[in-house]
Amino acid sequence: MTREIDQWLLDDARTASGEAARQSARLDWLSVTESALDNGGDSISGSVTAIFATADQLSANPNDPTLRSQFLSSVDESASAFRRTSASLASAANGVATEAQSAVDQLNTDLSALTRVNDGLRRARTGSTNEATLLDERDRLVGNIAAAIDVNVTYDARNAAIVRTPSGDPLVDGDYLATVTLSVSAGGLLSFGIAPATSLQIASGRLAGLSDAATHISNQRAGLDSLAANLSSALNGAHQAGFDANGNPGAALFNFTGSAANMTAAALDTSEVATANAASSNGNMLAFNTVRASSGIEQNITAFVAQQAQATAAARAQEAAASGRRDGAFAARDAIGAVDLDREAADLLRFQQAYEAAARTIQVARETMQTMLNIF
Structure with missing residues (x-):
């Protein structure tokens, strides 16, 4: 029995499949991140705008208890929006880590299966149906491995596959079988290795895409914390510059300890809203418009969300291009060796x-x- 194959087309299809898998995994989680940051009316952008809108209404009637209550409610909702968004990003980070662990487990399963197929090829009679079946299974497993990580593949005299990383570390070579490992940092970053202690740098495949996504989500979580810090600092300072209905200096509006996940609104009653300054009973609320312009918090949030949307759109275009490249490579490969039913x-x-x-x-x-x- 003779197998109709073109080795160059097989290698090209394997490379294209790895890049498509990377872009697909990356796009999936960037889309999740985009949804977390731009959650319609419950978004951080809308909640911050509501604070300034209610402050503007309160400045027209600073003694109205209903408007004072609405102002405090908008502050509380903004803190809640930051916490929800932070929780959504943390959930996305956990999801990436879980998917990465599943992908690593599947990769190790495929590597183990490939060693058994290699052993069968060394025993199979040349030209037999059994050898042809084993060769097909070998190519399928190598394709799965290449879709997970970038590898270099060679073959011995009996057509058994030898799989190495681009840096030359063996994954499958004769009787040797490596075990790929995954580590997740406190910030959600992924790192891979070969047991017991060899670092593994991955540039293509599903695991590379998941690593890219984990890094992106980690950066977005840090960016969200920075926005929460800026909002707390700006509005706490503005509120503390005024006086409440009892003539006392204004208290902080937000409790912020470094993370948007723990951001809360201070427990104030309506009489503690500092609407006044030394000049008038509504002077401090009027000053909120100045803070709105000088802090740039709304523009920063809008830019933050827009940058995420742009990153997702770029990832979508890259995924489409990589998928088209993969489909073309598969079609060229199958035109030589596949069975057309x-x-x-x-x-x-x-x-x-x-x-x-x-x-x-x-x-x-x-x-x-x-x-x-x-x-x-």
Whole structure:
């Protein structure tokens, strides 16, 4: 039995598959991150805008208890929005880590299966059906491995696959079988290795895409914390510059300890809203508009969300290009070695009809001969 293959097309398809898997995994989690940051009316952007809007309304009637209550509610909702967004990003980070662990487990399973296929190839008779089946399974497993990480693949005299990392570390080589490991930092960053202590740098495949996504989510979590810090600092300072209904200096509006996940609104009652300054009963609320412009917090949040949207759009375009490249490489590979079931079905029908036609010809010839013999 002879297998129809083109080794260059096989290698090209493997490379294209790895890059497509990377872009697909990255896009999936960037889309999740985009949803977490731009959650419609519950977004951090909308909640911060609501604070300034209610402050503006309160400045027109600073003694109205309902408006004072609305102002405090908007502060509380903004803190809640930051906590929800932080929790969503933390959940995304955990999701990436979980998927990465599953991918590493599957990779180790495929590496182990490849060693068994290699052992079978060393025992198989050359040109046998068993060898052809094992070669197909070898190529399938190598393709799965390359879709997970970037590898260099060579073959020994018995066509057993030797798989190494681009840096030359063996994963499968003869009787040697490596175990790939995963570590997750406190910030959600992923790092890979080969047990017991060899670092593994991955530039392609699903694991590379998950690593990219984990890094991106970690950066977005840090960015969210920075926005929360800026908002707390700006509004706490503005509120503490005024005086409340009892003539006391304003208290902090937010409790912030370094993370948006722990950001809360201070427990104030309506009389503790510092609407006044030394000049008038609404002077401090009027000053909030100045803070709105000088702090730039709304513009910073808008830019933060817009940058995420741009990153997701770019990832979507890259994923589409990589998928198209993969599909083209697969089509070129399959044109040489794959079985076209439609063509096989058509050929089967054609052979069946040819057989029936031949059988009918023989039957007619037999009947004609018998008729001629019966004459005599």
